[in-house]
Amino acid sequence: xxxxxxxxxxxxxxxxxxxxxxxxxxxxxxxxxxxxxxxxxxxxxxxxxxxxxxxxxxxxxxxxxxxxxxxxxxxxxxxxxxxxxxxxxxxxxxxxxxxxxxxxxxxxxxxxxxxxxxxxxxxxxxxxxxxxxxxxxxxxxxxxxxxxxxxxxxxxxxxxxxxxxxxxxxxxxxxxxxxxxxxxxxxxxxxxxxxxxxxxxxxxxxxxxxxxxxxxxxxxxxxxxxxxxxxxxxxxxxxxxxxxxxxxxxxx
Amino acid sequence: xxxxxxxxxxxxxxxxxxxxxxxxxxxxxxxxxxxxxxxxxxxxxxxxxxxxxxxxxxxxxxxxxxxxxxxxxxxxxxxxxxxxxxxxxxxxxxxxxxxxxxxxxxxxxxxxxxxxxxxxxxxxxxxxxxxxxxxxxxxxxxxxxxxxxxxxxxxxxxxxxxxxxxxxxxxxxxxxxxxxxxxxxxxxxxxxxxxxxxxxxxxxxxxxxxxxxxxxxxxxxxxxxxxxxxxxxxxxxxxxxxxxxxxxxxxxxxxxxxxxxxxxxxxxxxxxxxxxxxxxxxxxxxxxxxxxxxxxxxxxxxxxxxxxxxxxxxxxxxxxxxxxxxxxxxx
Numbered sequence: 001x002x003x004x005x006x007x008x009x010x011x012x013x014x015x016x017x018x019x020x021x022x023x024x025x026x027x028x029x030x031x032x033x034x035x036x037x038x039x040x041x042x043x044x045x046x047x048x049x050x051x052x053x054x055x056x057x058x059x060x061x062x063x064x065x066x067x068x069x070x071x072x073x074x075x076x077x078x079x080x081x082x083x084x085x086x087x088x089x090x091x092x093x094x095x096x097x098x099x100x101x102x103x104x105x106x107x108x109x110x111x112x113x114x115x116x117x118x119x120x121x122x123x124x125x126x127x128x129x130x131x132x133x134x135x136x137x138x139x140x141x142x143x144x145x146x147x148x149x150x151x152x153x154x155x156x157x158x159x160x161x162x163x164x165x166x167x168x169x170x171x172x173x174x175x176x177x178x179x180x181x182x183x184x185x186x187x188x189x190x191x192x193x194x195x196x197x198x199x200x201x202x203x204x205x206x207x208x209x210x211x212x213x214x215x216x217x218x219x220x221x222x223x224x225x226x227x228x229x230x231x232x233x234x235x236x237x238x239x240x241x242x243x244x245x246x247x248x249x250x251x252x
Numbered sequence: 253x254x255x256x257x258x259x260x261x262x263x264x265x266x267x268x269x270x271x272x273x274x275x276x277x278x279x280x281x282x283x284x285x286x287x288x289x290x291x292x293x294x295x296x297x298x299x300x301x302x303x304x305x306x307x308x309x310x311x312x313x314x315x316x317x318x319x320x321x322x323x324x325x326x327x328x329x330x331x332x333x334x335x336x337x338x339x340x341x342x343x344x345x346x347x348x349x350x351x352x353x354x355x356x357x358x359x360x361x362x363x364x365x366x367x368x369x370x371x372x373x374x375x376x377x378x379x380x381x382x383x384x385x386x387x388x389x390x391x392x393x394x395x396x397x398x399x400x401x402x403x404x405x406x407x408x409x410x411x412x413x414x415x416x417x418x419x420x421x422x423x424x425x426x427x428x429x430x431x432x433x434x435x436x437x438x439x440x441x442x443x444x445x446x447x448x449x450x451x452x453x454x455x456x457x458x459x460x461x462x463x464x465x466x467x468x469x470x471x472x473x474x475x476x477x478x479x480x481x482x483x484x485x486x487x488x489x490x491x492x493x494x495x496x497x498x499x500x501x502x503x504x505x506x507x508x509x510x511x512x513x514x515x516x517x518x519x520x521x522x523x524x525x526x527x528x529x530x531x532x533x534x535x536x537x538x539x540x541x542x543x544x545x546x547x548x549x550x551x552x553x554x555x556x557x558x559x560x561x562x563x564x565x566x567x568x569x570x571x572x573x574x575x576x577x578x579x580x581x582x583x
Binding site: 001003004005007008011012013014079083084087089090091092093094095249252 | 311343
């Protein structure tokens, strides 16, 4: 079952391009930001220099990489619905749920491994660049490893969430729009609400809860790193449960 | 069992069995419920009530279905970005079928040269061949194909016909749908004809053809048509005038008409027995149940119940899910 999903994943061009994009974004963006920051170091205000967060700068690539991971997560299953491939797939595995579990396992593993490798590259290369003005940190920094794994875990769970969305919604465009709405649009909407309302909602938004683990210095307005991440996992588990129910109950 | 789409209710029990060792054709006009029946057999759609059993088990309970039933529904239900080889490999891996078997079925359907190409670039006929390859992957005892001849060129049709006959000769159960009677007459041994989800005929092809051929009429041209008409009608034949000098006679053979004309000293200038074609016979059979005819509401098939009798002995199945068991009345 896992082998079958492995074959399905890697035999598509869209997978290879999306993953390549995610890897380049994750590994490259942090390095680029570090290089630009060093180049403009003399222009930075004293405040900026004092609050310069070397960990966040080096790992900022996840902001871009999550998009590619999310889209690919949706495609893993919506691609089967749009082409009709879901029917041969379910005819081969009429119990259906093993298909979903295998897809999630394979895609989450691929995301975790590729993003972890990219995150380490981003961290070490960026920190090497940051030595120029002695603002670099090492992995032994109290928040470094947690932030690094946090960014990777956030993207992995985002990938799982998107597989669930793709299973529930079935249409690629619909699922990607929902994913973008949940993670990128919702924060913008709560921002224009009266601040007393938005302050009470904001920490619980999927994006804010999920990324709290990927920030070196926790934002006072968000949940704790692990608390926020646990909530994000909770959202994902609910969606996966709905996806599993829908997959088994609906006519293919 | 019943399959409801929305609130439409139309069809009563459809029940037939499909025997191993012969090719069984599943025939019906568009929208008669052929594909729905196949989807129900294959566990893709759940019946609204009732059950479908395959080898004595519900398809959803089968742990290795590709070894029992190989099926092709829509041939182009394949991810277009994948190569034929990878498509088959991914299906094979769900059953631990070795790569060698993948190569084998690719060879069998004649796709070796394009096996590594993306399926999106395939022609309709190549897609059909790939669908057949997928159906045969698990070396199943039962093969179910939905419109396998669609989009094939004459050479391809010849190929699929021989392949299906060979599969049946190997003792497999071969069940294929079509809306073309002429196609079926040349491929199938037995026919299941449905319309609006109801069984219309369950008969051997030979019997169907014989019945169709008994529906004969004779055209007679004569300068003395009115006199001939009287002579024939006196012998209880049904006679219709098509033109002034042309009659259409049913109930008498050409020979009998010739004799009658000779005795009455009537000149005959043309005597043509006309046999209803298989297509005509099929159309007259299904005429009342054609689904999508101008001016009629489109009703979808509702109830179909199907048993696939296949050669495997009855066996122990895992108990059906409790929810379904509670809902279904005992047959």
